[in-house]
Amino acid sequence: MILVKDLNFKYGEKTILENINLNIEKNKFYSILGPNGSGKTTLLKNINKSFEPIKDTIFIENEDLYFIKNKELAKKVSWVPQNTIIDFDFSVMDIVLMGRNPYINRFSSESPEDLKIVEESMKITNTWHLKNKNIKELSGGERQRVIIARALAQKTDILLLDEPTSNLDIYHQIELLDTIKFIDFNMTIVAVLHDLNLASQYSDYIILLKDGKIISIGTPEQVLTKNNIRLAYSIDVNIIKDPVTLRPHIIPISKKLIENNFYNNSKANSM
Numbered sequence: 001m002i003l004v005k006d007l008n009f010k011y012g013e014k015t016i017l018e019n020i021n022l023n024i025e026k027n028k029f030y031s032i033l034g035p036n037g038s039g040k041t042t043l044l045k046n047i048n049k050s051f052e053p054i055k056d057t058i059f060i061e062n063e064d065l066y067f068i069k070n071k072e073l074a075k076k077v078s079w080v081p082q083n084t085i086i087d088f089d090f091s092v093m094d095i096v097l098m099g100r101n102p103y104i105n106r107f108s109s110e111s112p113e114d115l116k117i118v119e120e121s122m123k124i125t126n127t128w129h130l131k132n133k134n135i136k137e138l139s140g141g142e143r144q145r146v147i148i149a150r151a152l153a154q155k156t157d158i159l160l161l162d163e164p165t166s167n168l169d170i171y172h173q174i175e176l177l178d179t180i181k182f183i184d185f186n187m188t189i190v191a192v193l194h195d196l197n198l199a200s201q202y203s204d205y206i207i208l209l210k211d212g213k214i215i216s217i218g219t220p221e222q223v224l225t226k227n228n229i230r231l232a233y234s235i236d237v238n239i240i241k242d243p244v245t246l247r248p249h250i251i252p253i254s255k256k257l258i259e260n261n262f263y264n265n266s267k268a269n270s271m
């Protein structure tokens with residue numbers, strides 16, 4: 001679905017991505033993990049053509065990204081950026097309708113089919129009741145769902161999301177990831193996440209980045225090991241098997257708390 005061959009990327013003189021090779025399979029859920037600044041967003045932005053691509057490096061459905069026109073790409077790949085700020089007086093409906101732009105001719109307006117798709121996308125993301133509200137009046141979580149509705153209205157086979165759960169409480173994190181995971185089984189999802197346990201639960205595959213390089217890629221069991229996590233994040237963790245999902249569940253260890261005898265003291269205090 002997405003093939004990346006030896007991708008290298010620099011901002012000015014600074015190398016951000018080095019020798020990235022990926023073969024993203026159709027209809028799977030991929031998470032990209034890695035510490036702050038490791039290049040996760042930059043990788044997604046290379047795939048969505050935010051930067052001028054280099055020939056023969058990134059392929060979307062077997063087509064070289066270099067040759068794909070932006071309007072055509074918008075029918076193949078939708079994109080939910082980090083913390084979208086919309087500073088105009090658009091209604092929620094207007095925002096979601098923008099997802100239909102790649103299909104609407106410059107001189108025509110939206111068709112009943114476009115409106116039907118918009119309604120469906122809003123119902124799936126539980127935003128239909130917000131349709132007449134001004135986008136500026138929404139909470140961070142509601143706005144995030146609207147941006148996802150816009151991406152769904154684009155009707156693409158690939159959905160890229162950059163930290164989609166970052167503004168959300170735990171209920172809405174699960175609700176959002178459930179929505180994405182079960183939207184449509186024919187969608188390939190690539191999401192940057194920070195929460196290792198959510199990534200573990202929802203991903204078919206995880207890509208772990210450190211300093212612009214892939215240090216591990218595979219199933220959650222293959223990637224979320226003590227060694228890989230130490231290598232990526234420089235912390236020690238305990239890993240248990242989640243009793244329900246049977247996926248790895250990561251518990252970070254604070255050496256400071258242990259060194260300062262915090263747990264023994266709190267036990268003593270509770271007696």
Ligand SMILES: Nc1ncnc2c1ncn2[C@@H]1O[C@H](COP(=O)(O)OP(=O)(O)OP(=O)(O)O)[C@@H](O)[C@H]1O
Nearest residue numbers: 011012016034035036037038039040041042043192
């Ligand atoms: N527009 C830019 N110009 C110059 N350097 C940039 C730019 N955007 C990002 N960088 C740098 O590129 C590196 C990778 O950034 P990127 O946003 O891809 O990391 P990330 O893994 O997504 O980080 P985070 O988890 O903090 O969101 C960082 O060192 C960052 O400072």
